[in-house]
Amino acid sequence: MELGSGGNSHFGGRLTVKLQDSQLKPSRTLNDYFGWVLTLYLTPKAPDSKTNTPSFIGNPLNTMFLPATVRSHMPIAFALVLILTGLFAQWVGRASPGNSSSDLSGYVDLVRWGKQQHFDAHWNAPVGELTLSNRWSQWVFKADSKRADLDGGQLLLCFASRIKNGSLHISQLDVERSLRPLLSPPRLSPGKQIRTIASGAGHGGKDPGKQSGKRQEKDYTLRLALELEQQLLTAGFKVIQIRRSDEFVDLLDRPAIARRKGADVYVSLHYNSFSGPGSETAKGAETYCLTPAGASSTNDPDGHGGMPRMPANRFDSENLYLAWEIQRSIVSQTGVDDRGVRRARYLELTQMPIPAVLIEGGFMTHPDDAALIWSAESRTQLAEAIRDGLLAYKRTLERESP
Numbered sequence: 001m002e003l004g005s006g007g008n009s010h011f012g013g014r015l016t017v018k019l020q021d022s023q024l025k026p027s028r029t030l031n032d033y034f035g036w037v038l039t040l041y042l043t044p045k046a047p048d049s050k051t052n053t054p055s056f057i058g059n060p061l062n063t064m065f066l067p068a069t070v071r072s073h074m075p076i077a078f079a080l081v082l083i084l085t086g087l088f089a090q091w092v093g094r095a096s097p098g099n100s101s102s103d104l105s106g107y108v109d110l111v112r113w114g115k116q117q118h119f120d121a122h123w124n125a126p127v128g129e130l131t132l133s134n135r136w137s138q139w140v141f142k143a144d145s146k147r148a149d150l151d152g153g154q155l156l157l158c159f160a161s162r163i164k165n166g167s168l169h170i171s172q173l174d175v176e177r178s179l180r181p182l183l184s185p186p187r188l189s190p191g192k193q194i195r196t197i198a199s200g201a202g203h204g205g206k207d208p209g210k211q212s213g214k215r216q217e218k219d220y221t222l223r224l225a226l227e228l229e230q231q232l233l234t235a236g237f238k239v240i241q242i243r244r245s246d247e248f249v250d251l252l253d254r255p256a257i258a259r260r261k262g263a264d265v266y267v268s269l270h271y272n273s274f275s276g277p278g279s280e281t282a283k284g285a286e287t288y289c290l291t292p293a294g295a296s297s298t299n300d301p302d303g304h305g306g307m308p309r310m311p312a313n314r315f316d317s318e319n320l321y322l323a324w325e326i327q328r329s330i331v332s333q334t335g336v337d338d339r340g341v342r343r344a345r346y347l348e349l350t351q352m353p354i355p356a357v358l359i360e361g362g363f364m365t366h367p368d369d370a371a372l373i374w375s376a377e378s379r380t381q382l383a384e385a386i387r388d389g390l391l392a393y394k395r396t397l398e399r400e401s402p
């Protein structure tokens, strides 16, 4: 159900507010409260010309939970108040990154920061590239870009870099939420282990997901989930499957299932599709983790910073490190293009009680990717790569304190 829409110059595009029918039904939160969930969507725009990043329908801009005690027309009235309040907060908050989290506001001189972290810095002025390197790493940052190439892997920063006083700067929020978790990965408390992986095949039942001809995403995510289960069991993990057949499992039930069954990590499995301008070139794998509070999501071209903190933001470091290991493993082992580690506020990720990522294993709409997606052999390769990313994450988080 569409509540209303209208042009809004602050957002550089047509803004559509949708109250989804399925989300008007009672939904359960992690704490087993009942109520309704409202998601605020922005209609898609043409791909970002700089990064060639398509934006997709259904990228949630914001989600809110309405308690069940609010009855009849009250949810809608209540929701509208929340939406307007939220929009105003975003409009105020987007002027500069980190406005909503004062400790992370502002930009940091990357050369100075790199030297503090024992990197040598080399600024290539003609191409606008800064390289930070040491014995172990080589990190390349481009001017006026979100793109960072870290040891050959791609990470999309929350905010584009800027040149200030002749020197490349990135946001303090990216230093803390994008670079720090890779430089000093999180560690589990002594004795804790990562044993159980929740595997969430995207879509299912009444929700087919993306389509390419007669092929539906929900079928291929399920095949991947079942293959991943075999690989994880062989590697010694326990596995929780969110679905084992063509059934619909509500996005908000998924975090609750993962928690109830004692999962340590959640992996959501999807395939992409894109039609429209830029579709000929849209190919490759992406791994998403939850957008940090105060930052804008990667596919949100207008940069709506200032979003509030979501429950799963307490795992920002784990989420990013998990996404990094899985994406790196996928790219090195399957030969698909690297579209990088990205951020999004997918409803499923916002409510996760454990570290979680969402993998887009390739584009069903691109012939190169599609050939891999339909092939059982390539699916096994992708499952092995995800398993190896999870093993790398486990090894690092379970390492002993120095």
Ligand SMILES: [Zn+2]
Pocket: 202, 203, 209, 210, 217, 269, 270, 271
């Ligand atoms: Zn999907």
